[in-house]
Every structure is written in C-alpha cells, then in structure tokens.
Amino acid sequence: MQKIVKLSSLLITLALTGCTLPTTTSPEPTKTVKAEINTTQQDQAILEIEKTAQELQPFIFNYQGHQYVSYLDDEGPILILDQDTKQKNKIYLQAGKVIAVEYDQQWYLFNQPSQPPIKNSTKVKTYAQKLASRFNYNQADKEIDQIDTGEDAKLNYLCISKLQQVTKTKRVFRYTKNFAESNDRLTANIRLNGKDFYAMDCLIKHNRVTLLSLTKQ
Numbered sequence: 001m002q003k004i005v006k007l008s009s010l011l012i013t014l015a016l017t018g019c020t021l022p023t024t025t026s027p028e029p030t031k032t033v034k035a036e037i038n039t040t041q042q043d044q045a046i047l048e049i050e051k052t053a054q055e056l057q058p059f060i061f062n063y064q065g066h067q068y069v070s071y072l073d074d075e076g077p078i079l080i081l082d083q084d085t086k087q088k089n090k091i092y093l094q095a096g097k098v099i100a101v102e103y104d105q106q107w108y109l110f111n112q113p114s115q116p117p118i119k120n121s122t123k124v125k126t127y128a129q130k131l132a133s134r135f136n137y138n139q140a141d142k143e144i145d146q147i148d149t150g151e152d153a154k155l156n157y158l159c160i161s162k163l164q165q166v167t168k169t170k171r172v173f174r175y176t177k178n179f180a181e182s183n184d185r186l187t188a189n190i191r192l193n194g195k196d197f198y199a200m201d202c203l204i205k206h207n208r209v210t211l212l213s214l215t216k217q
Contacts, residue, residue, distance in 0.1 A: 042099070042100070042109055042111055042112065045092075045094060045099060045100075045111070046092055046099075046100055049078050049079050049092050049093075049094070050079065052071075052073065052078060053071040053078060053079045056071045056072065056073065056078075057205065057206075057208070057210060058070060058071050058072075058210070059072065059135065059162075059208070059209060059210060059211070059212075060210065060211045060212070061135070061166050061211075061212050061213075062211075062212070062213040062214065063166070063167070063213075063214045064214075064216070065084050065085070066082065066083070066084050067081075067083050067084070068080065068081065068082055068083075068131070068135060068166075069081040069083075070135035072135075072136070072137065075095070075096065076093070076096055076132070076136045076137060077091075077093055077132055077135055077136055078092070078093050078094070079091065079092055079093070080093075080128075080131050080132065080135055082131060087104060087105075088102075089101065089102060089103050089104070090102040091128040091131055091132065093132055094111075096132070097110075098110055098125055098128040098129055098132060099111040101124050101125070101127075101128045103124045103127070103128075108120075108121055108124045108125070110125055134165065134166055134168065135166065138161055138162065138165045139161070140157055140158050140161035140162070141158070141161075141162075141207075141208060141209075144157070144158060144207045145207060151183040152183075154204075154207065155183065155184070155185075155186050155202075155204060156186065158202075158204050158207070158208070158209050159186045159200075159202035159204070159209060159212070160172060162202070162209040162212055163190070163200065163202070163212060163214075166212065167192055167214075169192055169193050171192060171193045171194060172190055172191075172192060173190065173191040173192075173194070174188050174189065174190050174191075184203060184204045184205060185201070185202065185203050185204075186200075186201075186202045186204075187199070187200060187201050187202070188200050189217070190214075196216075197216070197217040198214040198215060198216055198217060199214070199215040199217055200212070200213070200214055201213045201215075
C-alpha cells in the first residue's frame with residue numbers, strides 16, 4: 001500500500017554530489033543534507049538513511065548522460081540517486097526493501113500499509129527495485145577478499161564484473177588491451193552487445209568499485 005506526498009509538503013533537499021570522469025584519484029563526493037519534514041516515523045526513517053549515507057563510500061556510474069550514485073551499507077544499497085541534466089530521482093531502502101521514492105518531483109511512500117494504492121505507484125516501485133538490484137553487491141564483491149590472484153587480476157575481475165552487472169549484459173569485449181594505470185585504476189576500450197563502443201574508466205578502493213565511467217566512442 002502506498003501514499004503520495006506532494007513535494008511542497010514533504011521537502012527534502014539532498015545534495016550528494018558525485019564525480020565525473022576523474023584522472024587519477026578515486027571519487028570523494030562532498031555531501032550535505034538539509035531537511036524540513038514532519039517528524040513521523042516514515043520521515044525519520046528517510047532522515048536516518050540520508051544521515052547514514054553521508055558516512056559511506058558511494059559507487060558512482062556515469063553512462064549515457066546519466067549519473068547513478070549508490071550508497072551501500074554492509075547489506076546492500078540504502079540510497080540510490082538517478083540523475084541527469086533534467087531531473088534527480090532518489091530511492092530509499094531499508095533491509096533491502098524500497099520504502100520511499102522521490103520520482104519526477106513527487107514522493108511515493110511504500111511503508112504505509114493503511115493507505116490505498118495511488119496512480120503510478122506500481123511503475124515507480126518496479127523502477128526502484130530494478131535499480132536496487134542493478135546497484136547492489138555482486139558475486140565478485142562478495143568473494144574478492146578470499147581471492148589471492150594478484151592485484152591486477154583482482155582489478156580486472158572487479159571492474160568487468162561490475163560493468164556486466166550495471167549494463168545488464170554479459171557481452172563485454174575488449175578491443176584494445178587493458179591498461180592498469182595503478183593497482184586501483186583500470187582503463188580500456190570496450191564493446192558492449194557486439195555493437196556499442198565505449199572508453200571505460202574504473203576505479204576501486206578497498207576491494208570495491210567506487211567509480212565506473214563509460215564514454216561513447
């Protein structure tokens with residue numbers, strides 16, 4: 001069951017700025033949270049998620065004019081931003097479940113069982129759940145600490161696995177040699193789905209991919 005709240009009555013301004021394509025350093029976004037909302041249980045949950053996200057290292061994915069920023073705790077994503085030049089959508093999760101979405105400047109609350117369904121809520125929740133799966137931990141994330149294959153092999157494994165996950169394809173081909181710029185940065189020219197060519201830039205930190213950028217060629 002869901003409840004929609006107009007942006008004018010539930011105002012949350014969240015500025016969690018990520019990075020665009022870097023040169024040599026991993027992203028360190030500046031994070032600021034300001035909020036003016038009612039002190040209901042739902043609102044408090046959203047505030048707690050925002051507060052927790054400030055302490056987390058995000059995963060940032062730049063792709064086809066979109067920037068996705070996923071803040072993950074030990075269990076999975078708690079806050080996901082989907083933003084381009086026209087809009088910013090925000091997805092809030094607790095224990096793996098979507099509890100709220102700010103979508104196209106409207107609020108959808110999914111932790112209100114007493115409320116009847118409202119227009120577009122099913123579409124919005126499905127969209128949010130797909131992004132939550134897309135930007136969750138994958139198998140490489142979960143097992144990398146137990147793998148002892150050298151830093152270059154780890155870098156390749158983490159970056160290519162994350163690339164396959166977030167682009168939703170296993171058809172990843174490298175048509176130039178990978179360049180391990182360091183133990184935590186990998187660049188390569190790649191081809192997705194047999195036809196789309198991109199320059200890839202991937203950064204890792206503490207055995208996690210922190211930034212993945214694909215630039216169309």
